[in-house]
Amino acid sequence: MLSFTRFTTRELLILMYKRRRLLTFATAGAVICTAGFIPSVSQAVGSGDREENGSYAATHGLTADDVTNINALNENALTLGQPGKPTGELPPSAGPSSRFPDSTDDRETPPAEPLERMPDAYRAYGGRATTVINNYIRKWQQVYSHRDGKKQQMTEEQREKLSYGCVGVTWVNSGPYPMNKLAFSFFDEGKYKNDLKNISPRPDETRAEFEGRIAKDSFDEEKGFKRARDVASIMNKALESAHDEGTYIGNLKTGLTNNNDALLHEDSRSNFYSALRNTPSFKERDGGNYDPSRMKAVVYSKHFWSGQDQRGPSDRRKYGDPEAFRPDQGTGLVDMSKDRSVPRSPAKPGESWVNFDYGWFGAQTEADADKTVWTHGDHYHAPNSGLGPMHVYESKFRKWSAGYADFDRGTYMITFIPKSWNTAPAKVQQGWP
Numbered sequence: 001m002l003s004f005t006r007f008t009t010r011e012l013l014i015l016m017y018k019r020r021r022l023l024t025f026a027t028a029g030a031v032i033c034t035a036g037f038i039p040s041v042s043q044a045v046g047s048g049d050r051e052e053n054g055s056y057a058a059t060h061g062l063t064a065d066d067v068t069n070i071n072a073l074n075e076n077a078l079t080l081g082q083p084g085k086p087t088g089e090l091p092p093s094a095g096p097s098s099r100f101p102d103s104t105d106d107r108e109t110p111p112a113e114p115l116e117r118m119p120d121a122y123r124a125y126g127g128r129a130t131t132v133i134n135n136y137i138r139k140w141q142q143v144y145s146h147r148d149g150k151k152q153q154m155t156e157e158q159r160e161k162l163s164y165g166c167v168g169v170t171w172v173n174s175g176p177y178p179m180n181k182l183a184f185s186f187f188d189e190g191k192y193k194n195d196l197k198n199i200s201p202r203p204d205e206t207r208a209e210f211e212g213r214i215a216k217d218s219f220d221e222e223k224g225f226k227r228a229r230d231v232a233s234i235m236n237k238a239l240e241s242a243h244d245e246g247t248y249i250g251n252l253k254t255g256l257t258n259n260n261d262a263l264l265h266e267d268s269r270s271n272f273y274s275a276l277r278n279t280p281s282f283k284e285r286d287g288g289n290y291d292p293s294r295m296k297a298v299v300y301s302k303h304f305w306s307g308q309d310q311r312g313p314s315d316r317r318k319y320g321d322p323e324a325f326r327p328d329q330g331t332g333l334v335d336m337s338k339d340r341s342v343p344r345s346p347a348k349p350g351e352s353w354v355n356f357d358y359g360w361f362g363a364q365t366e367a368d369a370d371k372t373v374w375t376h377g378d379h380y381h382a383p384n385s386g387l388g389p390m391h392v393y394e395s396k397f398r399k400w401s402a403g404y405a406d407f408d409r410g411t412y413m414i415t416f417i418p419k420s421w422n423t424a425p426a427k428v429q430q431g432w433p
Contacts, residue, residue: 056354056404060378064352066387070165070379071343071355073105077164078341081177106385109160113137115153122431127399129431133162133381136169136392144173146422165380165390170300170358173375173423174415175287176280178358180302181271183334183411184231185327186223192322208313209347212320215306216408221401222369227332228299228412232363234259235297235414245277248292262330272333279416287418295416296363298424301374301400303357303407308342317345320408334411344406353406359395362424373428374400394430 057067110133119138122129131139137154145152154162154172162168170178192214201210238251252273256264266272276295281287288294306324307317316324327334343355359374366372374395381390401410417423 054405055351056357056406057352059404062352062379063386064350066379067352067354069106069387073107073164073380074167074341074355076105077167077171077177081171081179106382106387107163107380108383109156109163110134110137110381110390112153112156112159113141115141115151118142122394124431127396129394131392131431133377133390133392137162140172143425144423148420163381163390166358166377167356168380168390169375169377169392170360173360173362173417174298174300175417175421178300178302178413178415180336180339180411180413181278182275182414183302183336184224184228184332184414185325185334185409185411186220186227186332187326187329188218188220189329192218206315206319208315209319211322212306212316212408215320215322219408219410221410221412222397224327224332224410225299225301225369225397225401225412228414231261231263231332232297232299232414234261236363239292239295239297242292244290245292248276249273262328263333266331266333272331275414276416281418282416288416294419296419296424297414297416298363299361299412299414301359301361301410301412303359303403303410304339304341304355305344305353305407306409307344308338308340310342314345317342318347325409325411336411354404355406357404357407359400362428363426364424364428365426366428369397372397373430375428376400394428396430 056062057064062070113134117138119135119142120131122131122135124130137159141151141154145154158172161171164171167178195214195218196211199214201207205213234255235252238248238255240251242248242251253264255261263272271278276282276292279288279295282292282295283290306321307319308324309316309321312321325334325336325339341355344353346352357376359376361372361374364372374397376393376395378391378393379387383389403410
């Protein structure tokens, strides 16, 4: 039985609403799935052996309309996050927004939380701890908000960013909207070729579906994560004593040489060498102020679908593109220039797929990947709509990397934030306290 003793009155109402909504889904589930509003788990499973969940929609109790609204809002956030877009100057939405007249935006900015109010314990189960967005704000203020050692109240602009859901969690911690230019993953080319040759398709599995599944199973997210962490470590050592970009680049090349790293041979104009100068907070007076030693390299992750080529074969949009978003075998870098956050196309009636999922890692120093914690969210914050309030998750790596049938790629990104920000503490404890 679920205990409500740790929750506030407002959170109890939210939980009761969610439980009532879930009971409604359970009662009408057969009708909903038959009518094609939500895919069944059995429909969604089968895109990869590593999946812990079926579709994102089925796991989170979302209708097809919910998924459509989530994807539309994600696309709007992506547009706002492009360079030159004045995200900080946009008025926060206290209710349904008129900013996007061509789409449904029932997202709301969560209210401010008192700076000194302590968070309640998260609910933990199966490698994941869960809380409501208001409680996450309280924890963020206590643990992640520090600037030069002082706690900060989450601003209205930051709460506006957070309200976008999974990408909002990364957005509020990284500063600028995550642009994913410095991405890493690991693809086992030998395993892929061997499995194509020696494994037979499943009954009723098309060739495109088979190739997409084998490609997905040939990615190793733990090794991709390790690669990103190793590179971030070299970058952080290069930043330590560098007070100008030239010194940083020189230190970086020395570190790569000492590690015999293939990134040393990247073109000087590549995303790898230009990443620091392209980070907005590096140039800001209260950020890096063009001093590399004031910055640190941190990590986050994105899950997405490979079949995004709208001009390519339709089967690849349904079952994945085996050739898309593979890393360079020497450097581990992934070319994300063709990532448009296009969701998987449905292959059967009733399927509905979310276009991406983000997880924030920061600069945790825990060596064992299985013990690391990834912070993300279920969907944008819409407490007065059928979608409901946003929940924030803290997931262990295995839970995060398992993904959903919506995604067949998991990349691990490096970005930079000022050292004075504590949105990336070395130790992250799942839940609270």
